[in-house]
Amino acid sequence: MLTQGKAGEIFERIKKFSTAERVEVLFSGGKFALTRFANNTIHQNVAEENYTISVRTAFDGRTARATTNKFDDESLRRVVTASESLAKVQHRDPDLLPMPDAGEAAASAAKKTRQIPSRYFAGTAAITPELRADGVEKIVGIARKHNLTTAGIFSSSESVEGIFNSHNLSDWYTQTAADISVTMLAADSSGWQKANSPDVANLNPSNLAEIAAKKALDSAHPRQIPAGKYTVILEPAAVLDVVGFMFWDFGGMAILDQRSFLTDRIGTKLFGENINIWDDVAHPLQSGAPFDGEGMRRQTLPLVENGAVKRVVYARSTAERIRRSECKDKVGPIEATGHGFPLPNEMGEMPLNIVFAPPQNPQTVEQMIASTERGVLVTRLWYIREVEPYEKILTGMTRDGTFFVEDGRIEGGIRNFRFNESLIHMLSNVEAMSTPVRSSGEESFDMVAPAMKVGEFNFTEVTKF
Template sequence: MRARQEVLRILETTLSLASEGVDEAEVALAGGELGVTRFVDNQIQPAAERSTETISVRLRAKGQIVRASTTDMSTSGIKQMVTQTRATLGRLPEAKIPAPSFPSPQSYVEIEAYDPEIEMMRSLERAAIVGRAIVEAHKAHLSASGVMMVRRGSIGFEGTLVPYALANTRGLLAYHPETRAAFRVRMLSKRGVTGFAEAESCLAEALSIERLVSIARDRATVAGNPRVLAPGDYEAVLEPAAVAALLRPLASTCGASSYHAGSSFLSGRLGELIVGPEITLVDDFANPLHRGCPFDVEGVAKQPVTIIEAGVARSPVRSWSSSLVFDSSMPTGHQVRDGEFGDYEGAQHLVLRGGDQTLADLIANVKDGVLVTRLSEVQIVDAPTLRVFGMTRGVLEVKGGEVVGPAKDLAFEIGVLDLLKRVEGLTNEVWADGSVVPAMRVRGFRLAASS
């Protein structure tokens, strides 16, 4: 991750080259360093280190936009990319419907997301953290697997690259230095009972490794052999990671483009009660548990957006282009770039407002049901109704307000909106699986069949 002055020099030089012979130009820097230490069955795997940086340009002329990128950061490499991109643009015809102009200068909220301790954390420090988990697993006669990851810059833990610095010929300039660390641990007993815990933060001290290891260990040592539950509707306590997994399909379908296309759960329903009044959902990059980048991939300043308020559908999220094309509303900085799905509008920093109950309170009110740690393989069946299916992970059986033993993982199929009408209790919100969410107690969580 480059320092601000060096970044400004690169952006200025490249923008000067890219702006020749076009109406508008944009330059972006993306990437950074990623360090990964995995452990499998109480064995530390060889550490992996990755350092990747790209510089990209977007050029606009004749109503057309062409984008290109390169990992060759030399002057000659950048010149070659710009020349080829300009030539490609020159061969295109005049657009019948011109592409929107690039964003104008923005005002950004300053987000402190840099930690020198994470910046200095290398393979030796990561191995020491992993070793603590393995030692505790050995003591409890468990098998521990998981990962400790550290990133510096805008390279994602999955290897995705998004801009950390951006400038265009309209005067926009954005820069966001960031570090982040993540720890995930799964412990497995000889009886097949699992325990899982994870955390991610831009502050090393916020990970609380001992607490995470303790959570995973305690869950994996719950007494009894996993029992097969009958398919049906269950009263369920969903832990934060499970709640976050259910909200992920919502995050990808709450954009203005989807809304106007009729494929969003918000389409035609703004101002209507779509879930229970306990539910208020916002997308807020500045939440202290998120501390996200204050601009999107086009450099547009991110704004907090209330998607659902007290159960009522309020607003989709908007990119720069959709705000110009559809209704002239202010853009909210929600253009997302995905290596698999391309560019789309989406919420990346969901916050579901919680309540004042504890996890123990939620469990104590379950007469006959389940406690679900997390969900996996969640797929959308129908976007407008947010009907999804997937698999449970780490299920415990609850009777008379107490956990009585582990259960086998089950398939599930539910309507997320319908489920959010049946919320009986919420804890305070925490970070889990990319969102800030509470645990919740719900009625009618449908378990379909054992795995």
């Protein structure tokens, strides 16, 4: 693995090759391995170890970046020359700030930040192809026991992220991760489960396989019910994949560009009283580096409190720009919060460590089902697209386990639906929530999210499967 010490040596060599006023280098990469299976057999096993360095140089308000994965002197000279050549032909950016120094980064660390738990686990780093194959063997055994066909992946990784700049700022982060995704297929139905964690000990391949198999079996011979508005019970993966579409709007650049659905709405009650959302990189169920693309420490921030949007997040330059804008009095607190993407970029920033606060009276999915007179239980959603940005109307489809609920019981599988639903409407009609858990989906990034029981969810069309 690339170490912080070795990265520091590479940075010193890069500085010697550069003629720029300021230099910043991002390090990323690590070891990644994946075992893929389909039709009840392993058909692919791959492994890679790769590290990249991304060099940003700056001259008098001009900046650009170039990247390489070769660390010999000649390759480093070439990447520095490429970055400098690109920077010199850019238009001058009046909003480009000097790179932060160690003092500014330290000051950001003192604001609303908490100690980050270790997310490097030796057991995860030591996963071998044989251990992944053992996990797949358990999954396949469960599929065969139920006369099902299974497909999915079991992956593991050991990764690093680091930043160094010519203002004496440096930071480094290491993490492990393991990921299992299981799909179970029957003749006319399917089931799915997915989980990941920095600690492989938190993953149970057999448990995931049994849940996916039960969904496939219980949804067999799906019947068709009419489209319309239903009480819907969304499992955490379904919640994650749909709400993930709104967090791009929780950034200062989106407000400045007037492409955020929060424009002129910050400080207003937009969702139900029971919706409380934080961005918290230090949460024990979260993961990821505690610093942003410029080396500023990520702050722990309340985004939504009792349904009211409290604030958005900012990169350094976005905070400066919005202080000079016409909307400065309508956006809540303005400060660099440690959420910026590496420069240069057009997106600015966004919160990436979303945590839903636990509800006052959490319910299990089983309790939500028991209290539902007529509704739909959804395992997950996919093929989600935005239809209307200001009311945040999304369209997408259910899949891999959609069930009809009547008189407090699951009454079998149903054909999948297409939905058209506003996130504002959805999060204003949450009737119950479970205790939030670390959740993984396919359409959005991982977050700590609950299952939700939502009233009047709008299904617009029935599929043929």
